[in-house]
Amino acid sequence: MIVTMRHVRTIPYFRARPGFCLPKTRTWFGEHGLDFAAFIREGxxxxxxxxxxxxxxxxxxxxxxECEAANGQ
Structure with missing residues (x-):
């Protein structure tokens, strides 16, 4: 399955509002040697x-x- 920015922006449970903090998400990608810009474009x-x-x-x-199951995919 391809995880996308839609999932990052809508995940519940971690803050008062849905979604992960984008600056910290960008930092996390860098710490793990992953290309955040490519993730934004392609998942x-x-x-x-x-x-x-x-x-x-x-x-x-x-x-x-969970999102994909709710969308019948």
């Missing part, structure tokens, strides 16, 4: 996010699956 395969072993990445992948 990123869930396997790449899961390979980081990061709990926030795992939560984002779960959210992406």
């Amino acid at each position: 990123l395969d869930e396997a790449v996010l899961l390979a980081t072993g990061d709990g926030m990445a795992e939560a984002l992948v779960r959210w992406a699956h």
Whole structure:
């Protein structure tokens, strides 16, 4: 599954408003050697996010699956 900015902007549970903080998301991508600009344009395969072993990445992948299931995909 491809995780996209839509998922980053709508994930619940982590703040009063949905979505991850974009500046910190950009920093997170850099810390993990991932291209944030490419992610914005194309999304990123869930396997790449899961390979980081990061709990926030795992939560984002779960959210992406929930979104797609709700959309019947």
